[in-house]
Amino acid sequence: MPLTDSLRNDILAAVPSLRAFAISLSGNADRADDLVQETLLRALANIDSFQPGSNLPAWLFTILRNLFRSDYRKRRREVEDAEGNYAKTLKTQPSQNAHLEFEEFRTALDKLPQDQREALILVGASGFSYEDAASICGCAVGTIKSRVNRARSKLAALLYVDGAEDFGPDETVRAVIGGSGG
Amino acid sequence: MKDLKSQASKSTTPGKGGLTPEIQSRIGHQLRAMYDDVVRQGVPDRFAELIKKLDAQGATPHVENEGGSNDNNNGRD
Numbered sequence: 240m241p242l243t244d245s246l247r248n249d250i251l252a253a254v255p256s257l258r259a260f261a262i263s264l265s266g267n268a269d270r271a272d273d274l275v276q277e278t279l280l281r282a283l284a285n286i287d288s289f290q291p292g293s294n295l296p297a298w299l300f301t302i303l304r305n306l307f308r309s310d311y312r313k314r315r316r317e318v319e320d321a322e323g324n325y326a327k328t329l330k331t332q333p334s335q336n337a338h339l340e341f342e343e344f345r346t347a348l349d350k351l352p353q354d355q356r357e358a359l360i361l362v363g364a365s366g367f368s369y370e371d372a373a374s375i376c377g378c379a380v381g382t383i384k385s386r387v388n389r390a391r392s393k394l395a396a397l398l399y400v401d402g403a404e405d406f407g408p409d410e411t412v413r414a415v416i417g418g419s420g421g
Numbered sequence: 422m423k424d425l426k427s428q429a430s431k432s433t434t435p436g437k438g439g440l441t442p443e444i445q446s447r448i449g450h451q452l453r454a455m456y457d458d459v460v461r462q463g464v465p466d467r468f469a470e471l472i473k474k475l476d477a478q479g480a481t482p483h484v485e486n487e488g489g490s491n492d493n494n495n496g497r498d
């Protein structure tokens with residue numbers, strides 16, 4: 240369809256979440272904005288292929304996701320850049336504790352396989368249905384579900400280590416009791 | 422191939438060390454906090470201007486690739 244005023248406004252309205260998606264994927268604010276720009280250029284150039292009444296955000300996310308993927312193949316993620324750069328995008332500096340927790344989360348998220356990370360972000364943060372996420376990633380709904388589940392499990396394992404029970408009160412009490420035998 | 426993988430992970434996911442509802446909601450909360458922080462920044466001028474500019478040009482350049490197709494958009498060098 241042609242670029243109407245309302246379509247243009249809808250595209251603009253999608254920019255904030257496109258940026259959030261791009262930053263979550265790439266971990267790099269500058270690169271994220273380049274991705275968004277490229278996405279907008281491509282979307283406008285191909286606006287004729289957008290079906291009126293279909294899901295515009297999903298269409299735009301698909302473009303961005305594919306751009307990120309093809310870009311990713313060309314160059315590896317600049318991991319060392321990720322955290323510092325992301326922190327710059329924050330408007331308010333979080334308190335020390337919150338900041339640490341945030342960085343831990345960000346680091347854990349970066350450790351996920353790309354498939355799992357994008358699935359988790361689309362469903363858990365962008366708020367897409369499993370169906371929409373599947374169409375954005377070009378895979379089956381069941382695949383998205385299992386990727387999201389695996390992503391959650393892995394994050395949980397990285398962040399809230401379940402080995403904690405090995406050092407639980409029982410162990411401590413037993414050690415104390417055992418040590419004070421006499 | 423994928424089936425094998427997902428079967429293997431199925432057997433290890435739930436169980437003891439798995440996801441309590443509390444941990445699930447904590448992950449969800451952190452994920453959204455990270456994401457929404459960027460969303461709240463709104464539309465940077467750069468993008469508003471970009472769209473205005475392209476719009477003013479009227480004719481949007483036509484690219485052969487379909488934007489919505491999966492996995493083969495290597496339009497840039």
